[in-house]
Amino acid sequence: MANKMKDFLPKIEMEKMQILLETEEKYETGQITLEEAREVMRTKVGSIRPYHIAYMEQNLKAGDDDECIRVDMRKVMQMLDGFMDNSRPELPADHPLTHYYKENDEMRRLLLAVEDLVQYPMIKNQWLELYDQIRRYPVHYQRKQNQLYPLLEQKGFDRPTTTMWNFDDLIRDEIKEAAQLLEEGDEERFIAAQAPLVAHARDLMEKEETILYPTSLALITPEEFEEMKSGDREIGFAFFSVAPSSASRSPRPEPHSEFAADLQALLCKYGYSAGTQQELDVTTGKLTLEQINLIYKHLPVDISFVDENELVKFYSDTDHRVFPRSKNVIGRQVVNCHPRKSVHIVKEIVEKFRSGEQDKAEFWINKPEVFLYIVYIAVRDAEGRFRGVLEMMQDCTHIRKLTGSQTLLTWVGTEDAQDGSGGSARPEDAAETAASQDGEKDGAEKTSDALELSPDTRLKDLFAAYPHLKKELAARYPSFKMMNTPLGKIMLKKATIRTASERSGLGEEQLMKLIRECL
Structure with missing residues (x-):
């Protein structure tokens, strides 16, 4: 790995890197003072770049899964102040790193609002409004894990995957747990949860902007960043939406x-x-x-395939995909595609499949609004040799609700799909329903131009009246594809134009204009 990362960076002076490592470790453990550490930097190390820190951590420093959480970045930056350029790079507005910086800037603004509100008696509606925005931030981590980390791994820099991923998940879980406490009305525990969340989120953002993003800029080529854009849009952004660039709409001929x-x-x-x-x-x-x-x-299910070398080789790109995927996962070690806390499970599945001890592993997620089924199958050739693992994932919420039998044709989505006893509706009833729906459709088409929309209009009602609208919105704005996911279906029950505009970043007027154009 050391040589591989070195191949993509300017010349690395190993003697300086060793001195830097020893000085940082002595300072962090209190063996030398800040002044002594800075004197060593001045006389023996000199100026460094962020990728030097990344290279040192990757190749010279023994790490553990919680290292990123444990290390105090502000303390390190005190030692490096004046020796490392920490300024934000000038990047195009549509550059993938620009979007990461932009999300961090907005998150910092929200954290200031948290610090302001905790000083006053709690007014729940104020906090609900604030957390409705904060809860969007973890999509920032999803893009990092599915887009940025895989590219860095290809360059020999897998430290973000093995250590920063844990920090990502820690903050994601803190946001989720705080939001749950707020919903439940547990004011004391909710307020107590704000200080660690603010501290952790700021620390991780500083680690991203001090080391991760500058190192990414040094390792990843402009062409690779360009290819990253479509996957970024597919996963989405925390506080805004990004339209395809002219370059991605009209690719240059090879x-x-x-x-x-x-x-x-x-x-x-x-x-x-x-x-x-x-x-x-x-x-x-x-x-x-x-x-x-x-x-x-x-396919009505999502599938992924990992070969006998434990490399991800394929996934099905369906519109109803349960969990986010991007093409950067292809060719990646499967253990690097999972949070650290579940890697041991992945390893055990592969090992038992490889040895022939097991052939199938099942998991399911059972919540009030959704039931997800996940199964792993050992893939073997005609001679019984292990050739890989097939993963299948399906949203079975609708299937679990089915009762009785349906033996006659009734189209999916028809209101009277089953009669009260579980039997199929009569063909003549279905014909009448179809005729009625055709009439409603004609009427809807005649009145679509005069459609009255407001911020409180429910998306569920719009999609019921105009079935093609959901697909059209997803085609025009990739972030709307999440409406087809299990989580999206749950959100649609209460979603209005106002909430959808906030989550998509379009703005109420722009979203209403887009809906009218689609109709």
Whole structure:
């Protein structure tokens, strides 16, 4: 790993790095004073860059899972003050790192509001309004874990995955637990939870901006940052939305593209490569590559595949995906795709599948509003050799509610899908319902131009009147894709244009305008 990270950075003077490490450790443990540490920096180390700290931590320092939480960044920065440039880099407005900085700036503003409110008698509505915004921040961590960390791993810098991920999850959980205490009305415990949350969130933001982001800028190429943008939009942003850039809407043609196309056609002719329309012999039929991808896209379940080397090789990109994924996960070690607290479970599953001791592992998440089923299957070839792990995930909330039998055709979404005894509705009733719905649809189309919208209009009512609206919104703004997830379906029960505008960052007027355009 040491050599790999070194390959992507300017020249590293190892003697200086060793002195820096020893000085930092002595200062942190109280063996030398701040003045003594700074004197060593002045005489033996000199100026350094943020990636020097990252390189030292990655390759010279023995770490543990809680290191990022334990280390006091402010104390380290006192020692490095004047020796390391800590200024924020000048970046384009649509750069992925710009969005991380922007989210941190907003989170800092919210934390100041927390410190202000704790001084006064508690007014629950004020806190509810504030926490409605704070609860959006953890999507910042989702992007880091699914987008930024995988790229850094490829460059030999996996310290964020192995240590910072724990800090991410700690703050995410503190926000969630504080919000729960607020909902339950436990004022004393809620107020007590604010100080550690503020301290932890600020410390992590400082670690991000002092080391993580500058090191990312040194290791990741502009082309890789450009590719990152679509995955970032797919996962979403904490306090705003980001429209596709003109570059991503109109990708530049690859050089020598005509030659590549001619070469592919020639290879296909002699059976060495398959184009999207060439049929492939699959186990029980013939499918084109396009058909295979369409099948995966429309599966009612999410699947992922990890090969025998424990590398993630594939996931199905469905609109109803349960948990966020991005293409940066491909080629990544599977243990680096999970929080540290669950890595031992992942390792145990792989080990028992590899040894042949087990073939299947099941998990499920059972909550009042949602039931998620997760299963892992050992993949073996015809000779019984272990070839990988298949993960399947499904939102089974609707399936668990089904009762009786349905043996006649009734379209999904029809109000009277079943009669009271669990039997199917009669065909003639279904025909009448369909005719009624057609009439309603015609009326809706005639009145859509005059549609009255307000901040209190419920999205659930809009989607019932205009079934195509949800899909159209998701197509225009990727952040609306979350409406198809289990969590999104729960939120839709109460969501209004006002709450949706706050979560998407569009603003009420802009969202209402977008809805009218979609209709």
